[in-house]
Amino acid sequence: MSDTYQTINLQDSWQKNLAVLIDHIRLRSFPRVLVEVLASYCHFDTSLIVTYKKSFKPIVIHPIDPSEQSSTLRSFLNNGYYLLDPLFDAIQNETVSGVTRLAEYAPDSFEETDFYQECYQYFGIVDEIVMIIKLDSEVTCAISLGRCKGLGTITRSELRALQEIYPVISALFRQFWLAQAGEYVQYEESDDSVKQALKSFGSGVLTQREREITHLILKGNSSKAIADKLNISVGTVKVHRKNIHAKLDTSTQSEIFTLFLGHLKALSVEPHLT
Structure with a gap:
């Protein structure tokens, strides 16, 4: 052909x-x-x-x-x-x-x-x-x-x-x-709970930087990738990760993930003020 x-x-x-x-x-x-x-x-x-x-x-x-x-x-x-x-x-x-x-x-x-x-x-x-x-x-x-x-x-x-x-x-x-x-x-659901979950997870426990790093950890970024994204050293990221686990009483990423999903679900069932 x-x-x-x-x-x-x-x-x-x-x-x-x-x-x-x-x-x-x-x-x-x-x-x-x-x-x-x-x-x-x-x-x-x-x-x-x-x-x-x-x-x-x-x-x-x-x-x-x-x-x-x-x-x-x-x-x-x-x-x-x-x-x-x-x-x-x-x-x-x-x-x-x-x-x-x-x-x-x-x-x-x-x-x-x-x-x-x-x-x-x-x-x-x-x-x-x-x-x-x-x-x-x-x-x-x-x-x-x-x-x-x-x-x-x-x-x-x-x-x-x-x-x-x-x-x-x-x-x-x-x-x-x-x-x-x-x-x-018409099937669109409010994003209030999602926004609130992303903004408030770890609030009052973690610092702003630690919360930022926590989100990156959950999304699958290694310590090196996080360091590159935030323009900080890998050693600094590791220190933050250690502090995050200590403050959240966790030892693995899986435990942090479970906490996050529980936080999201809790916000989803709470009544919202109008």
Whole structure:
């Protein structure tokens, strides 16, 4: 088969896929159809489309059928694990965009974190490709395509294919969001508890610097990574870590993580003053 024929064939396939997406652009079925189209450019085992708004609880756009949502996904959302997700952190800090991989923004000790041990590893993913789409000034969409052990890591040709269609996919998704946002934001939960948990964990016990380091520890940063981020020495970080454990009466990262989740849950059930 000649290169010219392959090029024409790929263009014809893209035109047909684009037509299908345009047909569904104002319908709730658009995310599902989009995933089906993406499958023709990149192999993946799992797919998830989520919108993020500041520190609000993420909203799942696909799959919306509860029967298609794994217990791990429900735990990720309902137990507050998303707060320690590297992607959530990267979006909050606006340090990720376009087509990327988890390996590009995950902290250096990611697999040692409680988020990984207690939640992420149960997704069974060995490589995660994410398309980041800015929907408006406050909302960001993440289309996550997960590959399990059988598929291995994404190939260069697949990544390049996603990068090539990304501008069009982004434009189409923004149009879908303009038409359908109201159908999803009605399920939006207040981010008061989340904001309060992040700000108040360790308050009155830890210093501001110790609280800052505690958040970085929970997100999977090693002492060296924390030192680099805060422009301090590794030795200073180790002293802070020792003081944090002493003040919280903990000895491991897991114990700190358990305290944090308990703090979040406690705030979630407390009545809020209006």
